[in-house]
Amino acid sequence: MEGMKETVEESLREMRETFASGRTRSLKWRKAQIGAIYEMVKDNEDKICSALFQDLGKHSTEAFRDELGVVLRSATVAINSLDKWAVPKHSNLPLLFYPAKGKVISEPYGTVLVLSSWNFPISLSLDPLIGAIAAGNTVLLKSSELSPNASAFLAKTIPAYLDTKAIKVIEGGPDVATILLQHQWDKIFFTGSPKIGRIIMAAAAQHLTPVTLELGGKCPTIVDHHTISKNIKSVVKRIAGGKWGSCSGQACISVDYVLIEKSYASSLIDMLKPTIKSFFGENPKESGCLSRIATKQHVQRLSRLLNDPRVQASIVYGGSIDEEKLYVEPTILLDPPLDSEIMNEEIFGPILPIITVRDIQESIGIIKTKPKPLAIYAFTNDENLKTRILSETSSGSVTFNDVMIQYMCDALPFGGVGESGIGRYHGKYSFDCFSHEKAIMEGSLGMDLDARYPPWNNFKLTFIRLAFREAYFKLILLMLGLKR
Numbered sequence: 001m002e003g004m005k006e007t008v009e010e011s012l013r014e015m016r017e018t019f020a021s022g023r024t025r026s027l028k029w030r031k032a033q034i035g036a037i038y039e040m041v042k043d044n045e046d047k048i049c050s051a052l053f054q055d056l057g058k059h060s061t062e063a064f065r066d067e068l069g070v071v072l073r074s075a076t077v078a079i080n081s082l083d084k085w086a087v088p089k090h091s092n093l094p095l096l097f098y099p100a101k102g103k104v105i106s107e108p109y110g111t112v113l114v115l116s117s118w119n120f121p122i123s124l125s126l127d128p129l130i131g132a133i134a135a136g137n138t139v140l141l142k143s144s145e146l147s148p149n150a151s152a153f154l155a156k157t158i159p160a161y162l163d164t165k166a167i168k169v170i171e172g173g174p175d176v177a178t179i180l181l182q183h184q185w186d187k188i189f190f191t192g193s194p195k196i197g198r199i200i201m202a203a204a205a206q207h208l209t210p211v212t213l214e215l216g217g218k219c220p221t222i223v224d225h226h227t228i229s230k231n232i233k234s235v236v237k238r239i240a241g242g243k244w245g246s247c248s249g250q251a252c253i254s255v256d257y258v259l260i261e262k263s264y265a266s267s268l269i270d271m272l273k274p275t276i277k278s279f280f281g282e283n284p285k286e287s288g289c290l291s292r293i294a295t296k297q298h299v300q301r302l303s304r305l306l307n308d309p310r311v312q313a314s315i316v317y318g319g320s321i322d323e324e325k326l327y328v329e330p331t332i333l334l335d336p337p338l339d340s341e342i343m344n345e346e347i348f349g350p351i352l353p354i355i356t357v358r359d360i361q362e363s364i365g366i367i368k369t370k371p372k373p374l375a376i377y378a379f380t381n382d383e384n385l386k387t388r389i390l391s392e393t394s395s396g397s398v399t400f401n402d403v404m405i406q407y408m409c410d411a412l413p414f415g416g417v418g419e420s421g422i423g424r425y426h427g428k429y430s431f432d433c434f435s436h437e438k439a440i441m442e443g444s445l446g447m448d449l450d451a452r453y454p455p456w457n458n459f460k461l462t463f464i465r466l467a468f469r470e471a472y473f474k475l476i477l478l479m480l481g482l483k484r
Contacts, residue, residue: 001175008179011168012229015111015138020233026088027238031079031164033133037126038075041068041159041294044153048122051149054248055121057292057326063474066246070123070408071130077410077427078134082379083432085134088440100443106435108136109210110186115177117191118146118294119250124191124214125154131168131430132189138166142180146294166315185209187434191252193346194419201422204224212423212433214253215416216346217373221403222363222389225264228401235379240354242377242403244330248291250298252420253375253404256347259363262356269332269354273317285327292326293349299323302349306331306341312471314353321400338366367393372418377403385412396420 029419031167041048048068052058091102116125126142132139143151157170170470181188181203190200191214203213221239228235231302242255248257253312260268281287294300298310303321307313311333312319318331333353343353357363360380367376375394378389381401396416397406407414415424417421417473437474 004172004176005179007184007207007367008170011140011170012111012183013138014165015168018163019108019110019166020136023163024133024138026168027082029163030133030136031082034075034078034082034130035061036070037133040157040257041071041075041122041126043159045291047153048150049149051123051153054149054252055147056119056294057288057290058436059289060249061290062246062289062291065409067120067122069356070120071126072139074130074410074427078130078431081428082431085428097441097443099446100441101440103324104119104437104440106135107300107438109436111138111140112187112189112434113180113185113188113344114139114141115180115188115192116143118144118180119247120152123149125150128189128191128425128430128433131425132187132434133167134431135300135434137187137434139168139171140180141167143169144175145171150404165182188212189425189433192213197421201279212415212425213421214414214421215236215374215421216250216348216422216426217416217420218256218343218346218370218397219253219373219377220363220367220370221255221258222360222376222378222385222440223258223260223264223268224360224378224382225261225268226360227357227381228379232268232271236268236380238277238403240272240275243277243352244276244290246404248293248328249352249466250348251296251404252346255352255377257343257353257355257375259355259357259358259360259366265354265356269316269334272332272352273426276317280330284330285322285325289352293328294326296323296326298349299326299328299423302347302351303326305345305347306351308336308340308342309334311336311340311342314379315328318350332385338369344370361388363389364392372396372416372420375399375404375406375415394418 009095045068047065049060052067057312060145086106088103088105091104093100093102099431105129115126120453121144123385125141129141131138144156151171158169184207187210188200190197190385194215197215201211223235239255243249280290281384284290289454306319314333316332316334318329320329328350331351335355372394376393376398378400380386386400394417399406405414413424413429414426417423423433
């Protein structure tokens with residue numbers, strides 16, 4: 001560990017020196033680095049897909065959709081938009097401050113730490129890295145040890161493409177993360193669980209370091225069968241895709257549980273069963289297009305959730321587990337107890353509880369009893385229900401009549417609230433995430449009040465000057481017959 005401490009200290013020293021040199025403030029440098037990330041992904045598509053398959057069993061189509069494509073899009077948007085993002089924003093100051101001028105400039109924080117997650121090890125590493133570089137920072141990326149092949153790829157390949165004095169990658173587990181968090185950073189960006197998020201935030205508090213925490217939570221999906229019955233087949237496909245189609249449910253924005261009126265639950269289940277088979281075949285374990293569970297520990301956790309006798313009694317589809325092959329079958333539960341662990345912990349796996357209510361409006365009350373989720377999904381055309389969801393619940397985002405697409409839209413911010421996270425990123429919001437917005441005000445010496453006050457009373461003089469201006473402008477407005 002002593003050698004790791006020395007490595008971290010040396011890396012920090014070099015990155016701080018690079019930032020102090022001013023090199024990373026150049027828009028040309030930023031674009032070149034982001035362009036290099038784009039080229040790195042394009043040049044190594046096969047290697048990345050291979051690493052993701054080895055780590056998580058991801059099919060190449062899923063890998064491109066959720067990982068490579070996300071990075072390529074983010075890089076393209078950043079390169080094309082950076083000139084506009086970096087322009088100072090001029091402010092219209094109140095008349096009181098005339099003839100002063102004001103503007104806001106975005107400046108980089110300095111040296112930032114990005115701690116990425118294992119479930120999307122490429123996109124959740126490179127997407128925030130693009131934002132940090134776009135803002136002009138130096139960056140140390142700590143990739144996840146739970147996706148070792150993707151982590152090794154990043155550690156080996158990034159130095160071959162990017163400025164190694166400004167952007168560094170380090171591998172390792174919790175012991176390495178502990179060493180990193182003992183140092184002072186100008187910003188910390190973390191993607192992971194609320195449990196680890198609390199540790200990150202506590203460590204950051206020691207240095208008053210700003211943090212962005214991208215966490216998770218139990219993302220509910222409301223199905224208002226009354227208003228969407230004509231499109232129920234599409235609804236079922238989207239729920240199935242949002243539960244099992246992205247890393248086998250190991251995604252912070254995946255569908256965690258479904259809320260539906262009791263009279264429609266059986267028909268929903270009857271439609272989900274053949275949909276699962278159409279997606280993953282009669283034997284999903286051998287299909288090659290259903291991601292594996294990350295580790296044996298994660299399989300054991302999911303097995304523990306299902307082994308609650310009350311939960312076992314609610315299984316209506318699936319439920320088989322192969323710990324050696326890191327496989328949990330797509331599973332549907334009908335009305336597991338609301339006080340069971342599976343209904344009070346983010347599932348993060350291919351298990352879908354369906355919770356029935358007497359009236360779909362009751363679903364809002366159930367959502368409000370749980371911590372604020374990263375996303376709420378609702379299939380409904382009832383404008384009153386939509387209004388109630390927006391006004392009575394709190395979540396990182398709300399998506400109507402679809403699932404997970406909000407993550408792909410760079411025009412919208414992505415982030416949580418409460419236990420689902422702090423801060424936001426994607427597109428321009430990534431640039432803002434890694435920038436400090438500095439207020440600039442330029443006064444004028446052309447308008448002043450000659451008052452004979454000692455130097456130590458300049459503060460009082462400032463208020464007299466402002467009061468004089470306020471009175472002066474009020475007089476002008478009154479003379480013009482206007483009211484202020």
